Amino acid sequence: MQGQPAQPGFSDRSSPWPVVAAVLVGCWTVAVTVGTQTGGWLADQVLLGFGRDRIGWLWPVLGLATVVLAGTPALLLALLPRSRAVRATGRAWLIGAPALGVLTLLRVVPPVHHEAYLAALAGAAMLCALAVRWSARRWAYPGLVGPVDGPAPTGDGDATRPEATGNGDATRPEATGDGDATRPEVNAEPVGRRVRRTGPVPLLAVAAGLALLLPWAWLGALGGLLETALALLAAAALGVLAATLLDAPFWSPFAVGRPPRPARLVLVGGLVAGVALLLLAAGTGQSGAQLPALLTLPPVGFALAALWAATWRPAADPTAADPTEAIRAGRTATGWLVGLAALGPLAFTDPEEISLLLVGTRDIPFWVAAAAGVGLAVAVVVAIGYAVLLARPTARTPNRRVAAVAAVVLLVAFGVVDLGPGQPGLYGERLFVVLRTQANLSDLPTAVPGRAGRDARAAEVYRRLVTTAEQSQSDLLRGLNRLRLDPVSYYLVNAVEVDGGPAVRAWLARRPEVARVLVSQRLRPLPAPAGQNRGTAPRPTGPEWNIRQIGADRVWSQLRVTGTGIVVGSSDSGVDGTHPALRAGFRGGDDSWYDPWEDTRSPTDQGGHGTHTVGSAVGRDGIGVAPDAQWVGCVNLDRNLGSPAHYLDCLQFMLAPFPAGGDPFTDGRPERAPQVLTNSWGCPPIEGCDQRVLRPATAALDAAGIFVVAAAGNTGPWCASIDDPPAPYPDVLTVGAVDSQRRVAEFSSRGPVPGGSGKPDVLAPGVGVVSAMPGGTYAALDGTSMATPQVAGVVALMWSANPALVGDVTRTRQILRDTATSATPTYRSDSPSDACGGPSNVTGAGQVDAYAAVRAAQQ
Numbered sequence: 001m002q003g004q005p006a007q008p009g010f011s012d013r014s015s016p017w018p019v020v021a022a023v024l025v026g027c028w029t030v031a032v033t034v035g036t037q038t039g040g041w042l043a044d045q046v047l048l049g050f051g052r053d054r055i056g057w058l059w060p061v062l063g064l065a066t067v068v069l070a071g072t073p074a075l076l077l078a079l080l081p082r083s084r085a086v087r088a089t090g091r092a093w094l095i096g097a098p099a100l101g102v103l104t105l106l107r108v109v110p111p112v113h114h115e116a117y118l119a120a121l122a123g124a125a126m127l128c129a130l131a132v133r134w135s136a137r138r139w140a141y142p143g144l145v146g147p148v149d150g151p152a153p154t155g156d157g158d159a160t161r162p163e164a165t166g167n168g169d170a171t172r173p174e175a176t177g178d179g180d181a182t183r184p185e186v187n188a189e190p191v192g193r194r195v196r197r198t199g200p201v202p203l204l205a206v207a208a209g210l211a212l213l214l215p216w217a218w219l220g221a222l223g224g225l226l227e228t229a230l231a232l233l234a235a236a237a238l239g240v241l242a243a244t245l246l247d248a249p250f251w252s253p254f255a256v257g258r259p260p261r262p263a264r265l266v267l268v269g270g271l272v273a274g275v276a277l278l279l280l281a282a283g284t285g286q287s288g289a290q291l292p293a294l295l296t297l298p299p300v301g302f303a304l305a306a307l308w309a310a311t312w313r314p315a316a317d318p319t320a321a322d323p324t325e326a327i328r329a330g331r332t333a334t335g336w337l338v339g340l341a342a343l344g345p346l347a348f349t350d351p352e353e354i355s356l357l358l359v360g361t362r363d364i365p366f367w368v369a370a371a372a373g374v375g376l377a378v379a380v381v382v383a384i385g386y387a388v389l390l391a392r393p394t395a396r397t398p399n400r401r402v403a404a405v406a407a408v409v410l411l412v413a414f415g416v417v418d419l420g421p422g423q424p425g426l427y428g429e430r431l432f433v434v435l436r437t438q439a440n441l442s443d444l445p446t447a448v449p450g451r452a453g454r455d456a457r458a459a460e461v462y463r464r465l466v467t468t469a470e471q472s473q474s475d476l477l478r479g480l481n482r483l484r485l486d487p488v489s490y491y492l493v494n495a496v497e498v499d500g501g502p503a504v505r506a507w508l509a510r511r512p513e514v515a516r517v518l519v520s521q522r523l524r525p526l527p528a529p530a531g532q533n534r535g536t537a538p539r540p541t542g543p544e545w546n547i548r549q550i551g552a553d554r555v556w557s558q559l560r561v562t563g564t565g566i567v568v569g570s571s572d573s574g575v576d577g578t579h580p581a582l583r584a585g586f587r588g589g590d591d592s593w594y595d596p597w598e599d600t601r602s603p604t605d606q607g608g609h610g611t612h613t614v615g616s617a618v619g620r621d622g623i624g625v626a627p628d629a630q631w632v633g634c635v636n637l638d639r640n641l642g643s644p645a646h647y648l649d650c651l652q653f654m655l656a657p658f659p660a661g662g663d664p665f666t667d668g669r670p671e672r673a674p675q676v677l678t679n680s681w682g683c684p685p686i687e688g689c690d691q692r693v694l695r696p697a698t699a700a701l702d703a704a705g706i707f708v709v710a711a712a713g714n715t716g717p718w719c720a721s722i723d724d725p726p727a728p729y730p731d732v733l734t735v736g737a738v739d740s741q742r743r744v745a746e747f748s749s750r751g752p753v754p755g756g757s758g759k760p761d762v763l764a765p766g767v768g769v770v771s772a773m774p775g776g777t778y779a780a781l782d783g784t785s786m787a788t789p790q791v792a793g794v795v796a797l798m799w800s801a802n803p804a805l806v807g808d809v810t811r812t813r814q815i816l817r818d819t820a821t822s823a824t825p826t827y828r829s830d831s832p833s834d835a836c837g838g839p840s841n842v843t844g845a846g847q848v849d850a851y852a853a854v855r856a857a858q859q
Contacts, residue, residue: 018081018082018083018086019083019086021076021077021081021086022077022081022086022089022090022272024073025073025074025076025077025090025093026089026093026271026272026275028069028070028073029070029073029074029093029097029275029278029279030275030278032065032066032069032070033066033070033100033278033279033282033294034278034282034294036062036065036066036282037062037282037290037291037294038291039062040058040059040062040287041287041288041290041291042356043055043058044058044287044288045355045356045357048355048356048357048686049356049357050715050718050721051684051713051714051715051718051721051723051724051749052715052718053685054110056108059104059105059107059108059287060104060105060107060108062104063100063101063102063103063104063105063283064101066097066100066101066104066282067097067098067100067101070093070097070100070279071093071094071097071098074090074091074093074094074096074097075090075094076090077089077090077093077094078090078091078094084253085253085254085268087253088249088250088253088254088272089272091250092245092246092250092272092273092275092276093272093275093276093279095132095135095245095276096245096275096276096279096280097279099128099132099241099245099279099280099283100279100280100282100283102124102127102128102283103121103124103125103128103280103282103283103284104282104283105124106120106121106124106283107286107287109286111286111287111351111352111686112352112429112519112521112685112686112688113502113519114223114227114286114350114351114352114429115224115226115227115230115501115502116502117286118227118230118231118233118234118346119230119233119234121234121237121238121284121285122230122233122234122236122237123237125234125237125238125240125241126237126240126241128241129237129240129241129243129244129245132241132244132245133244136244136247136249199329199400199403200310200397200398200399200400200402200403200404201307201310201311201329201330201332201333201397201403202329202332202333202336203400203403203404203406203407204307204310204333204386204390204398204403204406204407205303205307205332205333205334205336205337206336206337206340206407206410207403207406207407207409207410208300208303208337208340208382208386209336209337209338209339209340209341209343210340210407210410210411210413210414211378211382211410212296212300212340212341212344212375212378212379212382213340213341213343213344213414214378214410214413214414214417215344215370215371215372215374215375215378216343216344216345216347216348216349216371216375217348217414217417217418217422218371218374218417218418218421218422218527219348219367219368219370219371219374219422219527220344220347220348220349220367220368220371220422220423220524221348221422221423221425221427221524221525222347222348222425222426222427222524223347223350223426223427223428223429223524224426224427224428224429224499224501225426225428226428226501226502226503227347227428227429227501228347228426231343231346231347232343232347234342234346235339235340235342235343235346235347236335236339238280238284238338238339238342239334239335239336239337239338239339239340239342240335240339241280242277242280242334242335242338242339243331243332243334243335243338245276245280246273246276246277246301246304246334247327247330247331247334248308248327248330248331250269250273251265251269251305251308251330254268254269254272254305255269255308255309255312262306262309262387262391262392262393262395263391265305265308265309265391266302266305266306266309266387266391267302267305269301269305269308270301270302270303270304270305270306270383270387271301271302272301273300273301273302273304273305274298274299274300274301274302275298275301276301277297277298277300277301277338278294278297278298280297280338280342281293281294281296281297281298281342282294284297284342284345284346285345285346285349285351286351286352287351288349288351288352288354288355289345289346289349289351289354290345291354291368291372292344292345292349292368292369292371292372292375293341293342293345295372295373295375295376296341296344296345296372296375296376296379297338297341297342297379299376299379299380299382299383300337300338300341300379300382300383301383302383302384302386302387303337303379303382303383303386303387304333304334304337304338305387305391306383306386306387306389306390306391307330307333307334307337307386307390308330308333309390309391310390310391310395310397311326311327311329311330311333312326312330341375341379344371344375345368345372348371349364349368349524350364350523350524352521352686353365353523353524353641354368357640358639358640358641360533361530361531361533361607361639362526362528362530362531363526363530363639364523364524364526367526367527421527422527423524423525423526423527427522427523427524427525428499428501428522429519429520429521429522429688430497430498430499430500430519430520430522430643430645431497431498431499431500431504431505431508431517431518431519431520432495432496432497432517432518432519432520432643432644432645432688432693433476433495433496433497433498433508433514433517434493434494434495434514434515434516434517434518434693435472435473435476435494435495435496435513435514435515436512436513436514436515437468437472437494437513438468438493438494438696439464439465439467439468439469439491439494439696439700440464440468441461441464441699441700441703444457444460444461444703445457445460447705447807447808449804449805449806449807449808450803450804450806450807451675451803451806451807453705453807454675454704454705454706454806454807455670455671455673457703457704457705457807458655458656458670458671458673458704458705458706459670459671461655461670461700461703461704462655462656462668462670462704465491465492465494465655465700466491466665466668468491468494469489469490469491469494469665470491470665472494472513473489473494473496475513476496476511476513476514477489477496480496480498483504485498485499485500485504486498486499488645489665490645490648490649490652491652491664491665492648492651492652492655492696492697492700492701493648493693493694493696493697494696495648497520497644497645505517516690518644518688518689518690518693519688520643520644520645520688521641521642521643521686521687521688522643523638523639523641526639529606530606530639531606532605532606532608532774532775533606533607533608533609533773533774534608534773534774534775534777534779535608535772535773535777535778535779535780536777536779537770537777537778537779537780538778539621539778540621540622540623540770540778541622542622543622544622544623544769544770544771545740545765545768546616546740546764546765546769546770546790547622547623547624547625549740549742549765549847550625550764550765550790550794550847550848550849550850550851551849551850551851551852552625552626552790552793552794552797552850552851554850554851555797555850555851555854556627558851559801559851559854559855559858561797561800561801561854562626562627562628562629562797562800563618563625563626563627563628563629563793563796563797563800564628564629564800565629565800565803566626566629566630566675566676566796566799566800566806567587567629567630567631567632567674567675567676568614568617568618568626568629568630568631568632568674568675568676568677568678568789568792568793568796569631569632569633569634569654569673569674569676569677569678570610570613570614570617570631570632570633570634570677570678570789571633571634571636571647571650571651571654571677571678571679571681572609572610572613572614572633572634572635572636572637572678572679572680572681573605573606573607573608573609573610573611573635573637573638573640574595574600574603574604574605574606574607574610574611574633574635575603575604575605575610575611575614575631575633576603576604576605576608576611576772576773576774576775576776577593577602577603577604577633578776579611579615579619579772579773579774579775579776580620580621580776581615581619581620581621581623581624581772582611582614582615582618582619582620582631582772584620585618585619585620585627585628585629585630585631586603586630586631586632587630587631587632589672590659590660591632591657591658591659591662591669591672592632592633592657593632593633593634593660594633594634594635594649594650594653594657594658594660595634595635596634596635596636596646596649596650597635597638597646598635598638600635601660603633605774606639606774607637607639607640608773608774608779609637609640609680609785610633610635610637611771611772611773611774612769612771612772612773612779612781612785612786613678613680613771613785613786613788613789614631614633614678614772614789615771615772615789616769616771616786616789616790616793617629617631617678617789617790617792617793617796618630618631618793618796619771619772623770623771623772623778624771624793625789625790625792625793625794625796625797625850626793626794626796626797626800628800629793629796629800631674632654632657632674634649634650634653634654635650636649636650636681637681641687642681642683642687643687643688644683644687644688644689644693644694647681647683647689647694648694648697651677651694651697651698651701652664652668652697654673654674654677654701654706655668655670655673655700655701655704655706656668656669656670656672656673657669657672657673670704673704673706674706675706675707675795675796675799675806675807676706676707676709676792676795676796676799677701677706677707677708677709677792678709678788678789678791678792679708679709679710679711679726679732679788680711680783680784680785680786680788680789681711681785682710682711682713682724682725682726682727683724683725683726684724689724689725691723691725691728691754692725693725694725694726694729695725695729697726698726698729698731698732699729699731701731702731702732702809705806705807705808705809706807706809707733707792707795707799707809707812708726708731708732708733709732709733709735709788709789709791709792709795710726710727710729710732710733710734710735710788711727711734711735711783711784711785711787711788712727712734712735712736712737712748712749712750712759712760712784713727713749713784714747714748714749714783714784714785715747715749716744716745716746716747716748716749716750717746717747717748717750717826717827717828717834718749718750718828719750719751719752719828719833719834719835719836719837719841720750720751720752720753720836721749721750722734722749722750722751722753722759722760723749723753727749727759728753728754728755728757728759729757730755730757731809733761733762733791733813733816734759734760734761734844735760735761735762735763735764735784735787735788735791735848736748736749736750736760736762736763736764736766736784736787736842736843736844737763737764737765737766737767737782737783737784737786737787738763738764738765738766738767738787738823738847739765739766739767739768740765740767740768741824742821742822742823742824742847743823743824743826744763744823744824744825744826744842744843745766745767745782745784745826746826747782747783747784748760748763748766748784748842749784750836750841750842751836751837751840751841751842752836752837752841758840758841758844759841759844760843760844761813761816761817761844761845762791762816762817762820762844762845762846762847762848763787763820763823763843763844763846763847763848764787764788764790764791764847764848765786765787765790765847766782766783766784766785766786766787767782767786768780768781768782769781769782769786769787769790771786790848791816791848793850794816794848794850794853794854795812795816797850797853797854798812798815798853798854798857799812799857801854801857801858802857802858805857812857815853815856815857816845816848816853817844817845818845818856819848819849819852819853819855819856820844820845820846820847820848820849821846821847821849821852822843822846822847823843823846823847824843825839825842825843826842827842
């Protein structure tokens with residue numbers, strides 16, 4: 001029988017053009033896939049950095065673009081060339097592109113709902129596998145399908161010539177009765193030629209997959225129980241999808257001859273399979289989690305090729321298994337190896353922590369990159385090793401016992417690594433349950449001016465909050481304890497934090513006493529400490545420029561006020577209590593430090609952010625506004641991330657400090673509450689907060705006569721960018737940043753905010769501010785975080801100058817606004833829409849003037 005005539009633009013096997021076209025399409029597919037995936041993640045990170053909402057249509061559009069850009073040339077490869085191998089290449093990439101498009105659509109699920117995403121990923125991967133199976137049965141290209149039980153016995157790879165199998169034209173589907181290209185043709189093998197038993201091959205795939213998991217067990221950490229179980233399910237589904245796509249009809253065109261050419265099968269087939277796996281890897285995980293998979297999955301294609309070569313090696317033993325066992329073994333090996341390789345990024349990373357916000361230190365992005373790099377090296381070693389051991393013409397497949405021992409050894413190694421240098425255990429997110437009933441603070445008695453009046457008012461607020469929480473939470477807590485969900489109660493906001501996934505969340509949301517249920521984020525542990533941030537600026541020799549610009553040095557020298565008698569509370573990354581500029585200002589006692597993250601018992605700080613902000617408020621040696629005020633501290637940020645519960649932990653501690661190990665409900669001491677709070681943080685939705693969650697907390701602190709200062713945020717110059725709690729709330733004084741020329745910093749967030757409150761309230765220097773850093777060092781930093789503690793220091797000066805003003809939050813705010821000096825607004829552009837509704841939404845009342853404010857407070 002004669003082969004088909006050559007088609008225009010492509011000739012038979014003597015022409016190199018089909019191969020050249022396949023190479024070009026492969027390079028194009030890799031470039032498109034890597035480019036869209038990296039670009040999409042970077043877009044997400046830029047939006048996150050600027051405090052903007054995720055673009056819901058971003059990933060669906062990128063997925064569609066990849067389908068069109070990668071799928072179109074793959075379709076041409078699948079249809080036009082006469083080479084069977086080239087058409088198999090095109091078909092694999094053609095199916096992989098829409099599979100990527102489908103999996104990419106799932107990223108419309110918000111990252112905070114990771115369990116829902118993993119469940120959807122598992123379902124979508126299985127549906128894609130069924131679709132691929134259906135296409136193999138119903139839609140086979142001429143010349144694509146051939147004997148699926150092993151390599152063609154022609155020895156030359158020309159798919160246009162009839163196969164010497166006795167069944168006629170190889171360009172037609174096999175005569176199986178139903179056109180199923182995936183069913184083995186038992187009679188396609190010459191009589192007397194059988195296949196070696198292939199039981200060891202799946203075990204070798206398991207061993208290779210466990211080897212690829214070792215870096216993740218060492219450098220990563222698991223999420224919650226349900227999250228881990230769903231990651232296993234999703235990885236298994238991806239393995240099934242890969243096994244269906246890279247089945248015998250895919251490999252057979254590359255395994256030509258009797259015996260097959262293993263070098264061609266491994267090098268060419270493995271390369272084509274690697275591009276197909278790249279497409280699947282691009283859809284594996286939420287935005288960020290797919291990036292390590294792009295490195296570790298493609299080299300697996302070469303290992304798969306070697307495993308398939310081992311299944312197809314002919315044996316002299318005529319009693320060996322029939323060809324169906326070889327196909328089943330190859331399919332099983334593919335599923336195990338790809339599934340285990342995909343499990344690492346899915347189960348051992350939290351995509352929300354693969355963030356540009358954490359790249360400054362050895363945090364999660366660093367360790368994910370390290371795990372991916374080690375995983376890539378392991379994948380390459382496995383691919384080369386299997387190619388040498390299994391795919392040489394003279395190679396022998398290891399027996400089942402050797403393969404089983406290898407799999408068991410790797411499984412034991414996985415357990416040892418996870419329990420030893422790894423981070424064993426489950427580290428899932430928790431739920432933050434806000435109750436409908438909140439304490440009534442509207443009828444508090446009229447405040448008595450001064451410190452005594454403030455303390456009495458704080459004690460009454462504390463009593464009402466605790467009573468309300470105890471009464472309204474009792475039934476809920478009984479149910480939560482019965483289910484062993486480890487509830488933690490809060491009173492400043494009447495709320496409870498518990499363990500649980502989507503099912504628990506749905507059950508809680510239906511309870512009549514529950515207003516809403518949020519996700520309270522938890523960080524996964526690091527394999528090694530991130531290291532302590534230190535500064536490189538020289539030690540100041542006098543008042544810094546920002547201190548002089550707001551006139552604080554004049555308050556010290558001319559008004560003889562330095563903040564004596566006032567305590568400033570800091571909720572931040574911590575404080576280095578041994579710093580020379582801060583050591584003398586720590587209030588001391590057993591109720592001046594609280595660390596809900598690590599339970600440290602003395603002031604410490606790894607990140608440096610909290611040390612810098614406390615230094616700007618009360619530091620000595622010319623860096624702090626109120627150098628003789630005292631400070632107390634609480635850690636609400638760990639590695640620059642927080643959660644609703646830990647933000648609330650610190651705010652509760654500031655209302656009623658309690659001794660180390662004490663119960664906030666029974667051991668709180670409201671009379672020991674600091675008078676002023678500096679808060680250089682915000683709680684965005686990615687950490688679990690909504691706009692209302694901390695509103696009762698700041699309202700209660702305000703009612704208690706505690707002055708709350710909060711950073712506006714660093715998401716300017718966009719209008720309406722003051723949006724993360726607590727900055728938009730009317731009962732906090734919100735602070736923006738200016739530079740040394742009194743120009744509003746472009747990064748400084750601005751109004752308007754919902755509800756009509758004018759935000760920001762005031763401005764303070766926030767560009768190049770020198771302050772303390774851990775280890776006795778100093779650094780110049782930018783941000784509204786740097787401006788905020790200076791305003792807290794000004795309040796401390798005001799209340800130190802006039803103790804009768806202590807607790808009078810309303811009058812103090814008004815003095816700060818009335819005495820502020822003008823500042824120059826900056827805008828995103830000349831468009832009226834970028835003017836934020838007027839200069840007041842950019843500058844507030846202006847830059848705070850410490851000297852004028854203290855003078856006004858004394859009158």
